[in-house]
Amino acid sequence: MTAPLVMAMPGNEALAAGLAATLGAERAALETRRFPDGETYLRLLDEPRGRSLAIVCTLARPDEKVLPLVFAAATARELGATRVGLVAPYLAYMRQDRRFRSGEAVTSRPFARLLSETFDWLVTVDPHLHRYGALGEIYRIPTRVVHAAPLISAWIEANVAEPLVIGPDRESEQWVSAVAAAAAAPWSVLEKVRHGDRDVEIRFEDLGAWRGRTPVLVDDIISSGRTMIAAVRRLAEAGFAAPVCIAVHGLFADASDRLLAEAGARVVTTDTVPHATNQVSVAPLVAEALRAVAASA
Ligand code: R5P
Numbered sequence: 001m002t003a004p005l006v007m008a009m010p011g012n013e014a015l016a017a018g019l020a021a022t023l024g025a026e027r028a029a030l031e032t033r034r035f036p037d038g039e040t041y042l043r044l045l046d047e048p049r050g051r052s053l054a055i056v057c058t059l060a061r062p063d064e065k066v067l068p069l070v071f072a073a074a075t076a077r078e079l080g081a082t083r084v085g086l087v088a089p090y091l092a093y094m095r096q097d098r099r100f101r102s103g104e105a106v107t108s109r110p111f112a113r114l115l116s117e118t119f120d121w122l123v124t125v126d127p128h129l130h131r132y133g134a135l136g137e138i139y140r141i142p143t144r145v146v147h148a149a150p151l152i153s154a155w156i157e158a159n160v161a162e163p164l165v166i167g168p169d170r171e172s173e174q175w176v177s178a179v180a181a182a183a184a185a186p187w188s189v190l191e192k193v194r195h196g197d198r199d200v201e202i203r204f205e206d207l208g209a210w211r212g213r214t215p216v217l218v219d220d221i222i223s224s225g226r227t228m229i230a231a232v233r234r235l236a237e238a239g240f241a242a243p244v245c246i247a248v249h250g251l252f253a254d255a256s257d258r259l260l261a262e263a264g265a266r267v268v269t270t271d272t273v274p275h276a277t278n279q280v281s282v283a284p285l286v287a288e289a290l291r292a293v294a295a296s297a
Contacts, residue, residue, distance in 0.1 A: 018283035049080030089272035153182035225256025
């Protein structure tokens with residue numbers, strides 16, 4: 001099967017180039033800008049007639065990205081693309097998965113409906129599955145999920161002597177234990193109590209047996225950074241060395257990258273969201289998933 005054309009939405013060029021190189025795929029380009037009134041102008045520079053197309057667009061800060069993305073996919077179809085898939089290494093709107101207060105939007109559901117109506121398939125990396133067991137519960141298109149855990153384990157093994165892998169909350173237990181096992185390291189999970197978007201409390205039992213090891217905090221997302229910052233502070237109070245904080249998706253709202261550095265942590269992320277802390281590339285695994293889903297969808 002011919003590899004799909006690979007097209008990057010603005011800001012996704014590096015990952016798109018890596019995917020195209022791995023797959024031996026051709027790139028397609030687009031031009032986009034804002035009209036003075038803030039609306040989007042978009043033009044496909046390479047017509048996709050008769051070809052299948054993979055659009056690469058990470059969805060951190062999604063509200064500004066989604067309309068241009070929908071316009072690009074719709075235009076590709078109008079211009080004859082046979083299939084249009086989405087590679088969204090960070091998939092947004094997965095965390096509002098329940099109505100916590102009456103009247104709240106459970107945004108994960110309409111967002112999944114929108115993407116399912118727009119694309120033929122979806123590839124993503126470690127979506128935040130908390131109350132949903134799988135993407136198929138809300139997405140109606142074929143999906144492939146890439147897991148960054150093996151890449152994170154390999155990074156820890158290569159870069160941290162005597163690590164203690166730590167998850168910030170009980171939900172992370174399954175994930176953190178797998179990362180630790182592959183890195184041949186001990187692990188533990190902390191107790192997280194979230195009082196608000198930016199108000200997080202971390203508690204833990206005695207970790208004294210592991211003092212002397214380097215704590216490696218592992219989480220799927222750093223957003224406000226409050227989870228990681230609270231954990232970094234508590235570990236310092238307990239007499240641990242400065243930790244390494246690893247996240248799959250570094251969203252870094254509220255300048256939390258700077259706040260974490262000021263708290264003494266070394267921060268490492270994968271390249272699902274482009275950032276100076278990217279040290280682990282998901283491109284080879286995403287390319288494999290793209291090849292598989294594009295062949296089957
Ligand atoms: C929550 O369940 C996630 O796994 C992360 O712990 C959370 O999203 C981190 O958010 P923040 O950086 O805002 O504390």
